[in-house]
Amino acid sequence: DSGVTQTPKHLITATGQRVTLRCSPRSGDLSVYWYQQSLDQGLQFLIQYYNGEERAKGNILERFSAQQFPDLHSELNLSSLELGDSALYFCASSVSPDDYGYTFGSGTRLTVV
Amino acid sequence: GEDVEQSLFLSVREGDSSVINCTYTDSSSTYLYWYKQEPGAGLQLLTYIFSNMDMKQDQRLTVLLNKKDKHLSLRIADTQTGDSAIYFCAESTPGDYKLSFGAGTTVTVRA
Numbered sequence: 001d002s003g004v005t006q007t008p009k010h011l012i013t014a015t016g017q018r019v020t021l022r023c024s025p026r027s028g029d030l031s032v033y034w035y036q037q038s039l040d041q042g043l044q045f046l047i048q049y050y051n052g053e054e055r056a057k058g059n060i061l062e063r064f065s066a067q068q069f070p071d072l073h074s075e076l077n078l079s080s081l082e083l084g085d086s087a088l089y090f091c092a093s094s095v096s097p098d099d100y101g102y103t104f105g106s107g108t109r110l111t112v113v
Numbered sequence: 114g115e116d117v118e119q120s121l122f123l124s125v126r127e128g129d130s131s132v133i134n135c136t137y138t139d140s141s142s143t144y145l146y147w148y149k150q151e152p153g154a155g156l157q158l159l160t161y162i163f164s165n166m167d168m169k170q171d172q173r174l175t176v177l178l179n180k181k182d183k184h185l186s187l188r189i190a191d192t193q194t195g196d197s198a199i200y201f202c203a204e205s206t207p208g209d210y211k212l213s214f215g216a217g218t219t220v221t222v223r224a
Contacts (some may be wrong), residue, residue, distance in 0.1 A: 002155060003147065033211070043156075045211035082206055090155055097210045101146050104155035 001055055003027065004105035006091050010030055012111045018079040021108045023091030025072055031055070031094045032074040033102060038087040050097050081112045119202050119215035125222055131189040133218045137204030138183060142204040143179060146212065147187045150199045159187070159200075199223045 003026035007042075018042035033100055034046040036059075046056035060066075061106050068074040078085060088109050094102035116138045125131045143164050148156040152173070162169045162176045162185070171177045175188040189196055199219050203212040 002157070004155070031210075042216045043214040045213075048210055071208055092156075100159040101144070101161050102212075103158070104148075106153075106155040 002103050002105060003068050004029075004091060004093050004103050006089075006105035008108060009059050009106070010111075012113060013081060014104050015081055015083060015112055017082065017112075018077065019108070021076040021078070021089050021091075023074045023076070023105060025074070025091075025093030026103050028104075029093035029095050029103070031097050031099065031102070032068055032072070033092045033094075034074070034076050035059075035090040035092065035104075037090060037107070040074065041087075043090075046076070048097070055097055068090065076108070083112050086110055086112045095112050116213050117202055117203050117204055117215035117217045121216065121218060123218055123220045125220065126198075127192060127194060127222050127224050129192055131187075131192045131196065131222075133187045133189075133200050133202075133220065135185040135187075135215055136183055137185065137202070137213075139204060139206055139213075140180075140183065140207055143183050143207050145176075146155050146201075146203040146205075147174075147176065147199040148203060148214075150201065152198075155203060183221045191216070192220075192222050193224050194224070196220060201216050 005024040031050045046060040048056040088107045092102040092104040146161040149160045173190045199217040202215040
């Protein structure tokens with residue numbers, strides 16, 4: 001157990017739907033990162049939050065959004081889902097934004113049918 | 114990521130050493146990392162090296178960095194079946210807190 005908790009572990013949904021992925025960072029970590037892992041794109045950085053504020057944005061589609069709440073948990077919202085959104089979504093956390101190497105959760109596997 | 118390249122597959126005999134190679138393009142990279150991903154699991158940080166270092170050793174793991182050639186390698190001594198996994202090389206650059214990952218090297222340990 002890495003200390004980073006992601007729920008749900010698996011999600012199957014239909015095209016056009018909206019889902020919410022949840023992440024609880026490791027205790028004491030203020031920074032949360034979201035990554036997407038797919039066969040064709042590999043691991044892609046989506047977005048980073050630090051203590052509730054957005055710090056960096058990567059290859060995140062406009063249909064996707066995220067936030068970090070006062071209790072530091074984060075949610076990634078994916079809407080108007082397409083088949084190509086099927087992937088493993090990882091959350092990671094670190095103490096601070098410039099912490100070397102962060103701790104990953106075990107991921108949420110999203111399947112869009 | 115397109116900035117970090119790795120070979121895709123490596124097969125090694127149990128007890129031998131494994132060497133996984135990685136090249137990166139960003140000369141301002143500050144830290145370089147090796148992560149391990151086992152089936153159905155997240156990424157586990159194995160080790161990292163700061164860009165002003167040439168080598169780092171941690172038990173069975175040895176990381177070598179050739180900054181001139183932008184080449185990073187991970188050597189696993191006495192490879193065991195539990196070392197079968199995907200190994201990712203990653204880099205970070207100053208002021209850019211995301212990690213750029215390679216495509217991953219699938220290591221298969223055969224008896």
